[in-house]
Amino acid sequence: MEKTIAVLPGDGIGPEVTEAAVKVLQSIAMRYGHTFHLKQAAIGGTAVDQFENPLPQETIEVCEASDAILLGAVGGSKWDRNPAHLRPEKGLLNIRKHFDLFANIRPVKAIPALLGSSPLKQEVAKEVDMVIVRELTSGLYFGEPKQRSEEAAVDTLVYTRKEIERIVDQAFEIARTRRGKVTSIDKANVLETSKLWREVMEERMTAYPDVEVEHMLVDSAAMKLITDPRAFDVMVTENMFGDILSDEASVITGSLGMLPSASVRSDGFGLYEPVHGSAPDIAGQGKANPSAAILSAAMMLRHSFGLHTEASAIEAAVMGVLDDGYGTGDVMRNGKGIVSTEKFVTKVIEELERELVSEHIMYAYV
Numbered sequence: 001m002e003k004t005i006a007v008l009p010g011d012g013i014g015p016e017v018t019e020a021a022v023k024v025l026q027s028i029a030m031r032y033g034h035t036f037h038l039k040q041a042a043i044g045g046t047a048v049d050q051f052e053n054p055l056p057q058e059t060i061e062v063c064e065a066s067d068a069i070l071l072g073a074v075g076g077s078k079w080d081r082n083p084a085h086l087r088p089e090k091g092l093l094n095i096r097k098h099f100d101l102f103a104n105i106r107p108v109k110a111i112p113a114l115l116g117s118s119p120l121k122q123e124v125a126k127e128v129d130m131v132i133v134r135e136l137t138s139g140l141y142f143g144e145p146k147q148r149s150e151e152a153a154v155d156t157l158v159y160t161r162k163e164i165e166r167i168v169d170q171a172f173e174i175a176r177t178r179r180g181k182v183t184s185i186d187k188a189n190v191l192e193t194s195k196l197w198r199e200v201m202e203e204r205m206t207a208y209p210d211v212e213v214e215h216m217l218v219d220s221a222a223m224k225l226i227t228d229p230r231a232f233d234v235m236v237t238e239n240m241f242g243d244i245l246s247d248e249a250s251v252i253t254g255s256l257g258m259l260p261s262a263s264v265r266s267d268g269f270g271l272y273e274p275v276h277g278s279a280p281d282i283a284g285q286g287k288a289n290p291s292a293a294i295l296s297a298a299m300m301l302r303h304s305f306g307l308h309t310e311a312s313a314i315e316a317a318v319m320g321v322l323d324d325g326y327g328t329g330d331v332m333r334n335g336k337g338i339v340s341t342e343k344f345v346t347k348v349i350e351e352l353e354r355e356l357v358s359e360h361i362m363y364a365y366v
């Protein structure tokens with residue numbers, strides 16, 4: 001298979017984890033006989049420094065000419081005082097909007113080797129297997145007016161019926177391939193957008209009689225996620241709630257550094273990005289966990305290219321290295337087996353080159 005992939009490293013640990021994912025993709029290409037043309041382009045703070053634009057036109061063109069996008073992370077204190085249009089995060093929001101990547105899919109699955117790093121009891125943590133489906137191109141992030149004066153500031157929360165329909169449909173479709181349950185998270189006791197959200201959920205569920213539907217208020221969902229995450233199969237929610245709940249969910253798997261994500265639209269085109277940010281506190285020190293970025297690359301192979309075997313091989317290799325007792329500092333809390341970002345990737349590639357143990361092949365994200 002021949003594919004072009006836009007690679008947008010971004011800021012902080014973004015370049016470190018993206019380089020790791022690229023090495024793994026190159027190893028997959030060699031092993032399975034594919035050609036991946038990797039085209040690097042600027043986004044975020046680095047793009048602001050170079051082009052005075054967090055999402056330069058040149059980057060959009062590279063992405064438009066590609067079959068999928070792999071992104072590291074954006075942001076850092078250097079740009080914190082920039083005006084809104086020159087903030088690194090604006091580049092990320094703009095690229096999601098430009099490509100209409102309305103569905104952010106964030107799988108949260110127990111990682112056998114890391115059960116000890118989870119704050120939950122092992123018997124609870126080991127059964128966690130859920131997918132957060134987060135609406136990504138609307139809501140509070142994009143609503144107008146969005147403005148501020150010296151004395152006041154305004155953000156606007158708007159959702160249209162169409163925007164809700166397409167994201168809940170996506171959640172129903174995913175649930176059908178899994179345990180058949182969708183939990184819709186809202187704040188329908190207060191917010192008009194949530195009341196509409198619940199109404200649309202009720203309408204759309206008639207088209208999916210095989211899927212069980214549950215409504216939950218976001219505050220109690222935040223609690224349930226920590227007390228009994230096994231109750232969730234597919235969780236669907238609006239942009240802001242999904243952002244917060246997915247970082248919360250990451251602790252269940254041991255570290256934010258483990259959580260991959262896919263930001264996709266209906267035709268299969270997607271941007272693949274770790275859930276974590278640019279982690280300025282550890283940038284440039286070889287401490288970043290590249291797993292989320294590597295697993296995001298695996299999601300890209302599966303979702304955008306239909307390369308299921310290759311995606312599973314990557315997931316198995318990451319799990320294999322962790323099973324062998326190696327990981328970056330964020331997941332090896334007892335201090336043993338800590339390796340650098342680079343060493344971890346080398347081990348993942350060695351694992352890929354070995355015959356993979358069949359039980360690992362069963363470990364697949366959505």
Ligand SMILES: NC(=O)c1ccc[n+]([C@@H]2O[C@H](COP(=O)([O-])OP(=O)(O)OC[C@H]3O[C@@H](n4cnc5c(N)ncnc54)[C@H](O)[C@@H]3O)[C@@H](O)[C@H]2O)c1
Nearest residue numbers: 073074075076256257275276277278279281282288289330
């Ligand atoms: N998708 C993105 O590009 C994205 C996502 C979230 C935050 N951000 C931006 O990143 C910057 C920093 O934000 P933050 O500190 O709140 O969140 P963060 O996700 O960057 O970091 C939170 C904590 O998790 C740790 N961490 C994150 N990823 C890790 C990894 N791969 N390996 C090991 N440890 C990891 C960090 O060291 C930090 O202690 C901000 O500018 C924010 O806007 C960007």
Ligand SMILES: CC(C)[C@H](C(=O)O)[C@@H](O)C(=O)O
Nearest residue numbers: 074075089092093243275277
């Ligand atoms: C950096 C920020 C704009 C972004 C978001 O809120 O969507 C991030 O937190 C994420 O989860 O991808």
Ligand SMILES: [Mg+2]
Nearest residue numbers: 243244247275
């Ligand atoms: Mg976030």
